[in-house]
Amino acid sequence: MLGLSSCAFAADDMSPPPTRKHDVFLSFRGEDTRDNFISHLYAELGRKKIETFMDHKLARGQEISPALYKAIEESMIYVVILSKNYASSTWCLDELAKILECKDRYGRDVIPIFYEVDSSDVRNQRQSYAEAFVKHQRRFKDHQLDAWKAALTQVAGLSGWDSKVTRPENRLIEEIVKDISRKLNLNHSFLNDYQGMIGIEKHIEQIQSLLHLESEDFRVVGIWGMGGIGKTTIARAIYHKLATNFSSRSIILNVGQEVERAGVYHVKNKYISELLGEDSTSSGLSLKSTKALLVLDDVSHSNQVKDLIGTCSNFGEGTRIIVTSRDMQVLKNAEASEIYEVKEMSFKDSLQLFSLNAFKQNYPVEPYVDLSKKVLNYAKGVPLALEVLGSLLYSRRTEEAWESQLKKLEKLPNDNIFKMLKLSYEGLDEEEKDIFLDIACFYRGYSENVVALTLDSCGFSALIGMEVLKDRGLISVLEGRIVMHNLIQEMGHEIVRQQCIEDPGKRSRLWKHEEIYKVLKNNKGTDAIRCMFLNVCKIEKVQLHAETFKMMDNLRMIVFYNPYDFTKDSNVILPTCLESLPDDLKFLRWDGFPQKSFPLDFSPKNLVKLDMPHSHLTQLWQGDKVLPNLKILDLRGSQALIQIPDLAQCPNIEEVILSHCKKLGQVYSSSFLCKLKCLWLNGCISLRSLHIPSNILLTTSGLIVLHGCRDLEMFSVGNAKMGVQLHGHTVSRHRNIFTALKLREKRSRSPYEKFSNSFDLLDCLKLNTEPKHYMQLLKLEVLRKESPSLFPSLNELCWLDLSYCQFLLSLPTEIFKLKFLKRLYLRGCFNFEDFGEIKETVESLMLLVLDETAIKELPSSLHHLVGLEELSLRYCRKLEMIPSSIGSLGKLSKLDLIGCESLETFPSSIFKLKLTKLDLHCCLMLKTFPEILEPAETFVHINLTKTAIKELPSSMEYLVRLQTLCLNMCTNLVSLPNSIVNLNYLSELDCSGCHSLTEIPNNIGSFSSLRELSLQESSIVNLPESIAHLSSLKSLDLSDCKNLACMPPLPPSLNQLFGYDCPTLGRMMTNSKKDTFKFHFFNSQELDETACSNIGAESWLRITEDAYRPLFFCFPGSAVPGWFPYRCTGRPVTMKRDSQDWPSNNRLVGFALSVVLGRVDIDDTIPICSSFTYTLTYESDGRTHIVHNFNEINYYFHTKGRSRSVVQNHIFMWKYHLNLSSIGNRLLDAHNFTFGCSKLEYLSSSKSSVIVKEYGICPLYRKEKDENGGNSLRH
Structure with a gap:
């Protein structure tokens, strides 16, 4: 549910409908109905107390009056009486068009009455309606006629009343009035609620x-x-x-x-x-x-x-x-x-909703601001939680009571919130419940892939279960990590806690370190425990009993992890011999495991993942144990480890990680490991023998890492026919073996010549250190001399990196016969200029990188790369042409053309691709933007920065999902197409640096979604009047518009207005209603006195009307406004707190601060580069305190990419809020405030002549409550 209040709410992104003055508006043709039907209907509406507007004028002019338009906008329901001669009146037709506009814009109701006419005649303009339009054709243009016809067709399709069906007339009127009454009741009900829904x-x-x-x-x-x-x-x-x-x-x-x-x-x-x-x-x-x-x-x-x-x-x-x-x-x-x-509420809306319930007003009262923020952080934008907690805290009127309640919430969730959220959990099946509780208790914030593997290892169908949790809104994934709302996680915790409130040892999951500590220390574990997840750094040392885990028969997961210091001994101390571990154990992680081996009777048959990094193990166990389910073995950093068992006992092993096991001498398997994918042995400095019969290097994902294995003598990872040995630095020549083998050698031993003799193409070897140097040494001349015989032998190759091969001129076509090649890098091959023709379909290649090559064009046969997903041509400075066949690459989702300086155009077929971003930044020769032939629904961002584009096509409107359009530094751009306003999703338009741009479309106000508009450094002279209708506009940048003369009224949604160095601007108006407002008009020498006076008046209203609304003003002026009670010229201003100026029944909430900055010598022509910081000095507790602040005017003269000279005096004004200050409470008892500024000369290249000419400070007080129950400010 959403919160309700009695106050009206102004939407950020939606202009409010006009005030309602009339219930009903009657539209009719007087000569047909005025003296009979209309008069009776009007009388009946009056008897029902329904406020009705009816135009009583018998004589009407040719144009509808503004007053009538206003009456239409201020009416809730429109009754349109479509009579025989209705269409003969252009007045009626204009009225109808306006009515339908209000219907669409404000959701108003329209009731058509077909009075002695057929609805089909109205819809199709037949009979008298056809005759009317024959007459209109002589006087009006086609577009006006079409608009009227469309209006008649639309209104005839609405549900209404037919005088030929509902008879007699008095019954028809009775039914119409009933219908109107019912609709009004619905609308009134909605409006009453709508006003308060935040x-x-x-x-x-x-x-x-x-x-x-x-x-x-x-x-x-x-x-x-x-x-x-x-x-x-x-x-x-x-x-x-x-x-x-x-x-x-x-x-x-x-x-x-x-x-x-x-x-x-x-x-x-x-x-x-x-x-x-x-x-x-x-x-x-x-x-x-x-x-x-x-x-x-x-x-x-x-x-x-x-x-x-x-x-x-x-x-x-x-x-x-x-x-x-x-x-x-x-x-x-x-x-x-x-x-x-439905996503969480914004901070602003959350604060308002919570405040309405906790304080019965729109903002929190002191001293509960910081406590309120704690509640908001707990509720994380969930309306139910905000309402429940606000109501709960309303009756607690002391800070101590609030603190107590918040501490209680940390331990126990509110019961009403818990019951509501638990409904989602109860709809899950048993396995899904287990997955949810595991994530809630252990894995919030973890990688989705890691969690899926871990849950799979516990026997769950993790991917299916996690999809169900996503669908239920219980989890989400952001940047690959699992996200879970605080309240949902607490609900999961509470479900586990309620399994046994008194005894944690009888719950299914343990994750709180203090509870695990008690269970382990007192040997209180039971068979109820299934998972234990402990950060060992959070507990004191605990001595386990030999039989600690004996009673935990159902334990499937143990995690004792140390996230900080791997070298530190574990705080979990074992007895001389741990006697048992549960046989059902599937996942065991124990960082720094303190024993030398596992218990003798441990049966690891169910173990899926064994994770024991930095352990003290010398061996896993004595003898052989079969691990039929083990998939991952991780013993990294176990420096005492001497040997591991025969890996043949782990037939399903997929990954073995033995990195930096410095005493490990041998790794082997006596049988073929068909599922092995990764083998990490880097840093095993004592390793001499590696024998792993497997197909690891014949799979596309196979990986062996051996760098740092300096004593390795015997290396065998294939079958008998595919063995490879590495002795010292000599590698025998066996192609088809390596796909992603990584070797790192010490530079000091200079093995380059031997490697060069041992590999033709490094046998697909991807060296891990400085590939640029290795490749330059090898020169890869083999690509020119031996390519016919070389490439067929590399048929398992999946990754080929030829970056920085400066001698590479062209690419043999045989390379595209490699069936598994997915990635091909040619970055930095500065002499590579011939890509060659692609003669057959290539399905495997997904990534092609040609950055910084000398290529001039791509072949028309590019369409054969049917699997290509990413193509990078960044800084191909000689590239002149892209073939139209690129539009056939159905899977291509990323195309990088940044810095292609010779590219003059590109094919329209690009818009057939599934690209989300088209970046043509620094394509300096790009002059034309092609026509877009059909809607392109995937393009979201287009960047044309520093191109030579002169104009954009009207077909830009086909980029139906475009959100950002960057035209920065398009110095040749002359105009924007009018159709650009049809981009319904465009939120950011950057035309900064467009020196030739003198105007923007007059219909720009039709943009419904535009939030940021930058015209900085353009040649704009006037802004169109329609800019006031940009209902979503937040930021407008007009800086360095040297020709801008005046500004029309600006939209009320605006919260940032930049106007640095607009020397010709004379008039302007602001109409912003936003809570946060920043107004920057610097060096606007021509801004007239009226404009400056209006800005000063607006700054006073904004500063005094609300305590919590940040704002900033900068505009031309030579004196701190007179309403500042404390002012001082040439030196910091001091405000003394005494009984008269500081009434005890008011609370200080902050200060309004103001300075006048100007030059010592206004005729000084030296460029000015100044930075300032300001300080508040006050006396409290017998001491002097200084509060430094760098935020407001520091670097103010170094903005928008340049250092700026000061050519006139400027008034700066802003607020300082106590609730934003860590010393707020001390300030409440302070006295003798001094506000001053100082220059940071060390940041300037030359001495600055800018000084502070005047200071002003105004204390802002808030009464506890005004007469309306809300906050008020006074100074």
């Missing part, structure tokens, strides 16, 4: 766009998220907002519980009876002919959706079904065309 507008706007209400198809939309995140509230809000757009509607809450309680047919009957007013047994035909809105809330199983709604053929055209669920799979199985994820 953050709801953004959700409604986004879900409404997913519903595509303009389409007549059947559509299901899902709303997904964790428990308590607000799905039900959002669904109810969208239902009430859109209900009147549908002829019938129904919302069913708690579907899962209702189905369990009363059965699916009861729920189905319920919604059908609400939709149709009849029983489901007779509903088939009626339901198909109904445009319905149906909301099914909290569906728990896929079969519930199937049983309740069946297929789309059961419903009428235009029907919309909204389904909410915690389970993503439910929504996928419901064939939802779109799924909307």
Whole structure:
């Protein structure tokens, strides 16, 4: 659920609808209906107390009046009486167009009345409607006629009333008034709730766009998220907002519980009876002919959706079904065309919601600000938690009580929150519950792959189970790591704790170090324990009993890990002999294991992963033990290890890690290891013999690491025919063996010549040290002389790195016959210029890197690389042409063309690719941007920085998902296409440094999503008036616009405005309503007195209206504003605290600070480079304290990529908040404040002549509560 309050909420990204003054607006043709039908309808609406607007003027002009437009905008419901002569009036047609615009923009209701006309005649403009348009054609242009016809077609398709069907007239009027009353009740109900739902507008706007209400198809939309995140509230809000757009509607809450309680047919009957007013047994035909809105809330199983709604053929055209669920799979199985994820609330909205419940106002009160932030950090944006905790803390009116409650929450979650979240857990099967509890207790924040392998080793189907948890919203994955909400993790912890509240030894999982310490120390383990996960650094040394693990028969996982110091002995001390370990153990990790071997009776038959880094083991065990399930053996850093068992006892082994086992002399297997993938032996300085019969080097992922094995004499990793020996530095010539073998030699021994004699192409050897030097030495001339015979022998090669082979001129086509080659690197081959033709289809190659080569063009046969996913041509400075065949590479998802200085154009077929980013940065000769022939839905970012582009095509609008467009330093760019405003997802447009750009499209205000607009250093003269309509714009940069003369009103969403060095700017207006506002107008010499006065007045309002809204102002001026009570010229200002200036019934919340900065000699022409820091000095506890701050004006004159000269005096203003200061509480008792600034001359290359000419400080107080129950500020 979302929070409710009595105060109105202004959305960040959605302009509020106009104030409602009228319930109903009547649109009619007077000569047809005024004296009969309309007069009767108007009278009946009056009797029902429904506020109705009717234009009583009989004579109308040619154009609709602004007052009438305003009346339309301020009405809730529009009743359009479509009579015989309605279309003959252009006034009526303009009225109708405006009505439909408000319907689409604000979700208003339109009720058409077909008064003695057929709806089909209106829809198709026949009969009198056709005659009307014949007359209009003589006076109006086609686009105006088309707009009116479209409006008539649209309104005729809406659900309304027909005077020929509902008779007599008094009954028709009665039914119309009933319909209006019902719609008004719905709207009023929604509006009352809507005003207080914090953050709801953004959700409604986004879900409404997913519903595509303009389409007549059947559509299901899902709303997904964790428990308590607000799905039900959002669904109810969208239902009430859109209900009147549908002829019938129904919302069913708690579907899962209702189905369990009363059965699916009861729920189905319920919604059908609400939709149709009849029983489901007779509903088939009626339901198909109904445009319905149906909301099914909290569906728990896929079969519930199937049983309740069946297929789309059961419903009428235009029907919309909204389904909410915690389970993503439910929504996928419901064939939802779109799924909307409800994410956590922002910090700002969270603070407001919590404050409304905890303080009954929009902001926290002192001294609870820091405590409130702790609550927000705990709740992490979950509305349910914020409401519950806010209400819980409301009655606790002391800081000590809050602290006590927060400490309690750290140990025990709130019961209401726990019960709500546990519903998601209870819907899991037993294995999924185990996986969830393991992740909640042990693996939050771990790599997804590592967790999957670990859970697999415990016998789970990890990938399937983790997908289920993702679908239920219990986990997510970010950058490869598992993310779990704090509250969900706490829910998992509480489930385990409740298994036995008093005795941790009887719980299934132990992860708290203090509990594990007690269990181990007192030998309290039981067969209930299945997993133990301990950071040994967090406990004191504990002596285990010989039979510590004897009672833990079901233990499947032991992890005793040390994340810090591997050389330190473990805090878990074993007796002379550990007598037993559980036979069911599947995963054992014990960092620094203190014994020399495992217990004699340990049966590791179930062990899947044995992880014992930095152990004291000399051997694993005496004799042979079969480990049929072992997949990973990790003994890295076990410096006492002398031997390991015959690996033939581990037939399923996949990875062996023995790095830096310095005493290990031999590794062998007496039988073939068919599953071995990785063998790490680096740093095994005593290793002499390695014999591993396997196919490790015949697999694409096979890897052996041997660097540092300086005494290795016998090396055999294949069968008898494929053995390879390495003695000293001589390697016999056996191709087909190496695919990813890595060797590292000491530079001092200079083995290059021997390697060169031993390998033709290093036998696919990828050296690990300074490949540039190795490759230069080898020169790879073999590629020119012996290529026909060489490449067929490298048929297992999967990775070929020829980077920095300066003698390489071309690539033999035989290389593309290597069936397993996935990656080919030619980076830095400065003389490589001929790629050659590709004569056959290549499926395996995924990555091709040609960076910094001399290649001039790619072959047209490039389309044969059908498996290519990444192509990098970065800094190919001679590249002139890209073939159009590149558009055939269906898998290509990354293309890097940065720095291709000779490239003049590129083919339009590029837009057929699945690229998300097209980066042409520093393609200095690129002059034309090709036409885009069809919608390209994957492109998100396009960077054309420092290109020679002159214009963009109008087909840019086909980049339908584009979010950022960077045109920085496109000095030849003259204009932007008008169609650019059709990029509905574009949020960032950078035109900085476009010196030839003098204007932007007049319709730029149509951008609905633009958040950042930079026109820095362009030649813009005027901004279009429509810029005020950029409802999402947050940042506008006009710095260095030397020709900018004036600015129109700016959008209210703006929170950053940059205008450094705009010398010709004379007029400007700001209209921002944002909480955070930064206003930078520096060196605007022509800014007129009225503009500066308005800026000063606005700064006063913003500084005094709210304690917690950060702001910054810089604008031309020579004096600190007069409303600062403490001002001083030429030296720091001191404010003395006395009984008059510091009333005891007020609280200090911070200061408004101001300085005037200017030059000593205004005629000085020396460039100025100054940096400042400011300080607050105060006296408290008999001592003088200094608070330094570098944030506000430090480096202010070194911004936007340059050092700036000061050409006039400037006023700077900002706030200093006590709640942001670590010394806030001491300041409350302080006195004699001094505010001063100092220059940081050491940061300047020359002496600066900028000085602080005047200081000002204004204390800001807040009353405990004003007369309305909220905060107030005064100075």
